[in-house]
Amino acid sequence: MLNDKVIKNVEIPNLYKNIFPYSQIPKIIFNKVQVPMNLPKEIWITDTTLRDGQQSMSPFTEKQMTKIYDYLHELDNNSGIIRQTEFFLYTEKDRKAAYKCMEKGYEFPQITSWIRANKEDFKLVKEMGIKETGMLMSCSDYHIFKKLKLTRKQAADKYLEVVEQALTYGIIPRCHFEDITRADFFGFVVPLVKKLMELSKQSGIPIKIRACDTLGLGVSHAGTCLPRSVQAIIHGLNYYCEVPHKQIEWHGHNDFHAAVTNSTTAWLYGASSINTTLLGIGERTGNCPLEAMIFEYGQIKGTTKNMKIEVITEIAEYFKREIGYNIPEKAPFVGKEFNVTRAGIHADGILKSEEIYNIFDTDKILNRPVLVAVNQYSGLAGIAAWINSYYKLKGDKKIGKKDERIAEIKEWVDMQYENGRTTMIGNTELELIVEKFMPELVERVS
Template structure:
């Protein structure tokens, strides 16, 4: 594996959990992105690709939402994937029964816990919320499945009440408790504090479900792991409500290359997975999106291109082939002779030094006039200097 990251990373003594679980919620929270609707065919295709990656758990959906959603979750649960299949469930018996009918391996049941949500959304007191949550956990555990309890808006919940509700969930048999940073309003330092407080109070494993409203979802997830959390919720391309969730590809690659935490994922399929989700959701991946964006391995600046052609790691922290990506030299205003020459060599076109300099000059002029240097225009420029060419 060829990559080159800062050697100072190793100077910091860090301790991660011995076992880290990544549970992906692209098919549930990702689908809650406004305007996104995935059919059974699309959900199954994404689930298969997630399984090819080697994801540990897949949150396949929210079965009670519709009959089609129920069919999708059931289809995924019976596909024979290696990943554990989970479903989201409200703290209602009918929700849990619907999930059980889908043959899932487990459920994530949730209840809003902040005073803001209790008062304005649920119209419940703290005590009422406690009782509702526990009944659902107990009912699900009686059916012998994995049960996680998620406190919605946990990061804006009174700490003592949060401890109380998680402890009661633990006492009723919850296999894992989830901290939901529902509006992405916590800092990495705040997450470290919260996880440590809960770790000292609970025996149950802790998971994090982070939103990206302030661009801190990945940072908060890593901070939580270092504080003792053992599971992280992700979505492919970081999609999800509002600013989205912790991006699967960013978290995996950061852990692997920056922190030397290898979770055994088949990272060569990351770009395929990203493109599949982009296609199914009709949500274009921003060109400057970390890890999978087109621009991550595209180079235009002459100084950069010269160096990259000599040694790619001068301007790339890792080689694109690691994740199924491709490098591309882009011609434009900042291009130099070496970049243009490399592009000409791609097409097997030989030019003199004077012709090369003239082509570079014409490329710069065309781009400054607002024209993008695609293959057709590049051929036009070459022909204007050298005469008709085949490309």
């Protein structure tokens, strides 16, 4: 247990009202202190689609949960980049799904759990053979005083008791420091984490610290004050609390459009692990998208090892088709129009070389060829580019914008909009027009 000299056991909660004036937009305070970048030698991704992600939508069926787990395994392809995924164990359905997934025998992602902090649930984790479990440790005064109705010392003692229970069962505790971006870092977080590291050394069990940016308030700017600074939080856990990189994890939400940037910053400043969900599903604005962090990983490390990245496209299609999830059309990597251009000048560039206006070879990497949408602004280049991409024409088989048949199709397109059309011309319509003006092309492709 911790004494009052270790925990700053205040009577009045520190709510940082100079930073979080509830009636105004939160403030970013700078102290200009620079902490060193400290990218761990090994970094990886963890997944919480079936835990945190599932809380934001209709519960998944047992079949859907096992299928999602299969997809995670196929995407990772034994690279170990997607290291873990976590399951609820509250209901029989969740437990059955976890059992079925464990029976598959996959090395990656490893199955972990989320439980209520009581002895019966610890027994359940042990009986199922799950080696690690998450447990909630709310760490801001907003939560300690307003939600739990405890003092800081009472909260810390309660958390430590739960951890000690886990250790007696030989289970790795993953301590979820909820709302860390509004917490008194040196008054509460540091002394509690130091005590956890003592318990870790005594037991020989690697207690993990998950820094949870519960409201997405973290910021990645250099020289930012605590409690909002992602850099300072991760540096502080490693430097002041001596938490090894491999035991530090960042869990971010996207309320301020910063989930990806903050997660990448956490990697760069000392966290080995980043927690994510497929498609970024999750509470309110969602969690950090797993697919985004795969591309962040690839850019930082220069490789994605042997991952099957094209499985991302299959996953997106599965969520739309089987789960009924509406993916924003322009969502990076997974939206149906993420690599579709409508601008005529961009289409002209794509016609000359895809590399001019496409982020990478999306056809090769994601099984998503670059596309050009046709409307009143597409011009000759746009129509030619649509034909080449839709019919997958390569090299000398490509159709140029100076082809007289392209001019005929453009006349038809122009007439549509002169007659009052306001919608984009769809693929099915364009197929029929191409078949009319270029029958030999359609026949050859068929």
